[in-house]
Structure formats: structure tokens, C-alpha cells
Amino acid sequence: FQTTKKCITRTFFTLNFSLGASTDIEKLYEAVPQLGNLFKIKGKIGEGTFSSVYLAVAQGRGNQEEKVALKHLIPTSHPVRIAAELQCLIVAGGQDNVMGVKCCFRKNDHVVIVMPYLEHESFLDILNSLSFEEVRDYMFNLLKALKRIHHFGIVHRDVKPSNFLYNQQLKQYALVDFGLAQGTPETKIELLKVIQSEAPQGSCTYTKPQITLGSQVSVTSTAPRHSTHQSATKTANKRPCSASQTQIKEGHKRKEGQECFAHQRSVFGERNFNVRSPAFQDRSTVKLVKQPKVTDIPSRKLSAKKKATSTLNNGLAKKAASSCPANLTCDCYAKDRVCSICLSRRQQVAPRAGTPGFRAPEVLIKCPHQSTAIDIWSAGIIFLSLLSDRYPFYKAGDDLTALAQIMTIRGSRETIQAARTFGKSILCSKEIVAQDLRKLCERLRGNSTSFDNSTGDVQIKPQESALPAEISNAFEASLQGPQKHIHYQKQHHHGGDGRDVRITEKGADPKGWDNVPDEAYDLLDKLLDLNPATRITAKDALLHPFFRNMKQ
The missing domain is CATH 3.30.200.20 (Phosphorylase Kinase; domain 1)
Structure with missing residues (x-):
């Protein structure tokens, strides 16, 4: 049914x-x-x-x-x-x-x-059918494309399977969708220099008050010591509509003269609606309804009283914020209030483009200076999905939950240490040990086996989570999926006492998943380095032993 x-x-x-x-x-x-x-x-x-x-x-x-x-x-x-x-x-x-x-x-x-x-297949449709050699070819060609664009100083900012087209039969690949691209300081794309010149200025050195991140993790989110400008994405996508022309899209009319805000986002090849950001909703589908006026006197009095109280509270908050020294440490962590110290901090502006689940830690923590390393992290997440047979691997509703999910794999201590390198302070209520990437991927793929001495049969362990108990329910749900079937060969031998002894041996996996080399997980570890400064580059990744004997 x-x-x-x-x-x-x-x-x-x-x-x-x-x-x-x-x-x-x-x-x-x-x-x-x-x-x-x-x-x-x-x-x-x-x-x-x-x-x-x-x-x-x-x-x-x-x-x-x-x-x-x-x-x-x-x-x-x-x-x-x-x-x-x-x-x-x-x-x-x-x-x-x-x-x-x-x-x-x-x-x-x-x-x-x-x-x-380029005719291509959906990543989700072919994920279960890929052999290990096909996965190696896929990652080699993805890193080859990243090496190409990084050579020209282009940061793609939205690397994901639906933006890397793959034709399994023809072995053809194509990296697409540069609508969110930004340039490095040495970029050779002149127009990206224009966008970059409007990027937020400032240092990655910050003071360290904390803001609660759920009930498990907290991360600082403070303004740099120098004044910041608006982000390049927000500035570049703000464009006044013509006052003499009414824009029409999908049958809904826009108001004349109103300013239109759009965040450049496109998808080529796959239908993907999970990239819509609430801050940049298409205003053509939103109808503004004028609220009716309050006519009864008691409601008017109540409304006026609320307005006066709100104005008073805002005034007190602004007064407290303006009189608060910048070098004080916040005392509202884990409390149901926001202190005047936190109110005095300017909200940090940093590029945040990308698709949830593929954003690098430095993006989630809002480091203003982001490099081509964020594309490498996204490639590492794709590799993790291929090795574990789980897509999407990370699925979080917000950046803070996404950061907590990364901790469950890479470890809380390692995440905190990496954050310090770019001026951030993270607090975690409980230490989470980093996972062994090989054991994690093999468990999720379903390759763990056990031997039953009583019957002489090799049995498959039930699929178990390789993650600590503190992981969120959403992440657990994203890791659920069909278990892989492992092929076995049965051999019957007669014992010396006349008994029939049954021995079951595991047969070779024709797709090669029973013999994944250590080099694969070593490369995965380097792609998912929490510190962008030490994260492997696309050029060095192509020289990794995992791609030995492959044509550059």
C-alpha cells in the first residue's frame, strides 16, 4: 500500500x-x-x-x-x-x-x-550502485575540477553532488553553478574582485563572551574590533526595481518602486528546493495584508501599554549597551536572559552561502576570512557519503546544530582547538570523542560481521549507530537506510566423527567494498580537517597515494 x-x-x-x-x-x-x-x-x-x-x-x-x-x-x-x-x-x-x-x-x-x-544521473539514484573504483574516479575528477577553479582564485561556495554532474556510462563530469562564487585576494576573475572589495573587513581576533548553542554547545559570535561593512552577497544582490515597470513572476505582480532583494541561487540538473533561505524568500509569492485597525477602547489601551513597555525596554537596553565597556566578560551563559554586555556587541557579518550539510566549520562559526578550503570540506562530506553509503550525511536545521553534528564525528576537543585558530571560543557541555572514520563508514555501510561458533555460520550484525548517544534525533534519522547485502559462499565438510560440519565463508565483494585501503580514510581525514589552514588543498589531494597511478 x-x-x-x-x-x-x-x-x-x-x-x-x-x-x-x-x-x-x-x-x-x-x-x-x-x-x-x-x-x-x-x-x-x-x-x-x-x-x-x-x-x-x-x-x-x-x-x-x-x-x-x-x-x-x-x-x-x-x-x-x-x-x-x-x-x-x-x-x-x-x-x-x-x-x-x-x-x-x-x-x-x-x-x-x-x-x-551533459546527461547525468541523480546522485541519490546511483549511490548504491557505485563500485569502490567508481568512487575513486568520482573523487579524483571532483578534486580535479576544484584544482582548476582554485587556480583562478574562485571559491565555488556551493560544492555538492547536484552541482557536480556525473554520467556513469560515459564517465563524464561537470562542475556547475557559480552563482554564489567569490574570489580569493589573488583571484584572476576581475568581477569577483568587485564583489570581494565589498566583503566585510576586519580581523579574526575577537574577545570571548559566549552565547548558548542549544543545551549542548555554545560558540562566541562577536563583532571584530574594526568596524564591519555589509557582506558582499547582501550588497551585490540589493537592486532597486524600476519605478516605471511592474515586475511579474509566476502570475503575481510586484509593487512598483519597491526594492527587490535576491540571493543568487541556482540548481542545474536536479530539482532542489531545500536551498531557499527565509531571509531571501521570493517576494513575488508573498501577499501583504493590511491588518485591521483596533476599534474597541480596551484593546487600544492594552496596545498602547504594550508599545510603551516595549519602547521603555528598548531604551534601557540601548542605554545599558552604550554604557557597557567592551572588555567585560559576559555572565548570561546558560541563563534565560541576555546581559547588557552581549547586547552591546555588534552582530558579526560573514559570508554564509552554501547548502546545509556541506558548510565548513569556519562558515558555521562565521569566520570573516574564508578561503578555497571551504570547497575542500564540502568535497570531504561528499566522500564521506560515498564511503558510508549515506546521503545526505549531515542534516541539520540550523548552523549550530550542524556544528554539534560535526563534533560527533570529528570530536569536541578537536573542534574547540580548531576554532581557537581563527579567534573563536566554543563551549561544549560534554566531551565527545572523535570517531574512527573507517569503523564509522563500515558500520554505516553494513560490512560488520561476526562468527557464530555454535552453528559455524557467519552472521551479519544488525546495523548499529557509530555515533555517541548525545547525537540529535534528526542526525540519527539521516543515518538510517537500507542495509547492504553481503554475499557468502557455503561449504559443507564431514567431520571425523560422522557429524556434518557447516562452515560459511564470506565471498569477495564484486564492487570492491570489502577491501577499501587505508589511504582512502587518510585522504578523508585530510579533507575533513577542522582547521582550514592545515586542510589539504585540491592540488595536494590529487597527489595523495589514494590516487596512485591515476592520470593527472
Whole structure:
């Protein structure tokens, strides 16, 4: 019954998606008329918060059809962001598994990027079918793409399986979606320098008051000693709409003259809606309803009283904050109040882009200076999913829970020590020991076995958690999944006393998961180094013994 219900739900969802895609294709033809003369759009193949991707066919020479991908950016995307993404594709794309670009069309506020089309499989669909050698090839090609973009000083900031397209049959790969990319100080992408110049300035040296992180962990979140500016992402994506034009999207009208805020986000290849941020919701789907006025006198008095109390409290808080010295230590940790010392701290501004579950520790702790190492961490999370056969591996509703989940694998002491290197202080109510990565992955994959002396049979242990008891329920749920089947060969021998002795031997796994070398877990440990300063680079990772004898 459950299977039938899922099939009906999937069919209904597919029908709705197809009907919506047809309407979107018609709107795209209307928005950018020149597309109709060159391409025949077949359908929508991907959809993100601020972009959609379509499969189209172009008429080439000799009436040969060529498949291309059309990425349509909605009008609220900032021109600098769009131009920076294009420049990343042009300069770094087209080689070493990095997606290139064929051309670009613009009509008013609508921009369509034309890219080569790579037919690919969903990561979740092929995860259980990959052999160990295929996983090694996958990671080698992913790191090869990261080495390419890092050479040009590009920080992708959203490395995840749906942004690294993979064709299992053709062994082809492509790193896509540079909508959130930022530049390093030495970046060769000129437009990323413009975005970088608006990034928050300041040092990573901070004072150390603590703010409670749930009931288990706390982390400082203070402002730098120097004044900070607004983040590059927020500044670059703030764009006033034309007062003489009404923007229309999905049938809802925008108000004229209002400012539109958009956070550039796109997905190519997979339908992914878990990237919508509440701070950057598409305002075209939000209806503003004017609240009715309070007419009765008692309600008016109560409302006025609440307003006066709120104003008084705010005034006291501001007065206490302004009179509080900056070098005092906070005394409100683990208490149901916020002291004046914490109120006096400016909220730290730091880049936070990326997909939950793939953000590096320095992103979660809001370190202002973030490098290409955050892409390496994301690659390590992908490798962890491949070795453990669990996707997504981390699933948290907020950054603080995500940090606590990282501690359950990498250890609380190691996380605290790494945080100190970039001026952060973390408190954990209980010490959590770091997990052995090999034992963790083998348990989750289901390769642990035991031998029953009474029957002579090799038995599979029930799938058990490799995590401490303090782990959150959400994380436990994300680690649940089907158990792997292990193949065995049975041999029968007759004992000297006439008894039939049954011996069961484990057969070789044809996919190679019974013989994962230590080099794989050594590389995983280096990719998931909590300290970005010592985390392995893509260039060095490709020279790791795990990739021995592989063509660079």
C-alpha cells in the first residue's frame, strides 16, 4: 500500500511539474524572443530558487541537432552577480570537468546562459550502485575540477553532488553553478574582485563572551574590533526595481518602486528546493495584508501599554549597551536572559552561502576570512557519503546544530582547538570523542560481521549507530537506510566423527567494498580537517597515494 501511495504521489507531482514547465517555457519564449529562432526547448530539467534550467535543441550545420542547457536567471539577479558567474564559466570553464559556456542572451532584465548539455544521473539514484573504483574516479575528477577553479582564485561556495554532474556510462563530469562564487585576494576573475572589495573587513581576533548553542554547545559570535561593512552577497544582490515597470513572476505582480532583494541561487540538473533561505524568500509569492485597525477602547489601551513597555525596554537596553565597556566578560551563559554586555556587541557579518550539510566549520562559526578550503570540506562530506553509503550525511536545521553534528564525528576537543585558530571560543557541555572514520563508514555501510561458533555460520550484525548517544534525533534519522547485502559462499565438510560440519565463508565483494585501503580514510581525514589552514588543498589531494597511478 505504501509503495502504491508513493507511486501515485510521484505521478501526481510529475504531472504538475510538467504542466508548470510548459507554462514556464511559453513565458521564456515571450521574455526572450530570440530564443525561438535558434532553439527548440524540450522541457525543464532543473529548478532553483532564482533560476531554472531547460533542455533545448539547437539546429547545427548539416541539420544536425545539438542538445544544450538554457539557464534562465530571473530578473531580480544583480547584474554584477550574473556577469561574475559568466566570467567564471568563460575563464575557468570548458576544461578539467568545469562547465563551459557557449553564449548568452539578454532581453531587458532576463538573462539566459547557453551551456553544453551533459546527461547525468541523480546522485541519490546511483549511490548504491557505485563500485569502490567508481568512487575513486568520482573523487579524483571532483578534486580535479576544484584544482582548476582554485587556480583562478574562485571559491565555488556551493560544492555538492547536484552541482557536480556525473554520467556513469560515459564517465563524464561537470562542475556547475557559480552563482554564489567569490574570489580569493589573488583571484584572476576581475568581477569577483568587485564583489570581494565589498566583503566585510576586519580581523579574526575577537574577545570571548559566549552565547548558548542549544543545551549542548555554545560558540562566541562577536563583532571584530574594526568596524564591519555589509557582506558582499547582501550588497551585490540589493537592486532597486524600476519605478516605471511592474515586475511579474509566476502570475503575481510586484509593487512598483519597491526594492527587490535576491540571493543568487541556482540548481542545474536536479530539482532542489531545500536551498531557499527565509531571509531571501521570493517576494513575488508573498501577499501583504493590511491588518485591521483596533476599534474597541480596551484593546487600544492594552496596545498602547504594550508599545510603551516595549519602547521603555528598548531604551534601557540601548542605554545599558552604550554604557557597557567592551572588555567585560559576559555572565548570561546558560541563563534565560541576555546581559547588557552581549547586547552591546555588534552582530558579526560573514559570508554564509552554501547548502546545509556541506558548510565548513569556519562558515558555521562565521569566520570573516574564508578561503578555497571551504570547497575542500564540502568535497570531504561528499566522500564521506560515498564511503558510508549515506546521503545526505549531515542534516541539520540550523548552523549550530550542524556544528554539534560535526563534533560527533570529528570530536569536541578537536573542534574547540580548531576554532581557537581563527579567534573563536566554543563551549561544549560534554566531551565527545572523535570517531574512527573507517569503523564509522563500515558500520554505516553494513560490512560488520561476526562468527557464530555454535552453528559455524557467519552472521551479519544488525546495523548499529557509530555515533555517541548525545547525537540529535534528526542526525540519527539521516543515518538510517537500507542495509547492504553481503554475499557468502557455503561449504559443507564431514567431520571425523560422522557429524556434518557447516562452515560459511564470506565471498569477495564484486564492487570492491570489502577491501577499501587505508589511504582512502587518510585522504578523508585530510579533507575533513577542522582547521582550514592545515586542510589539504585540491592540488595536494590529487597527489595523495589514494590516487596512485591515476592520470593527472
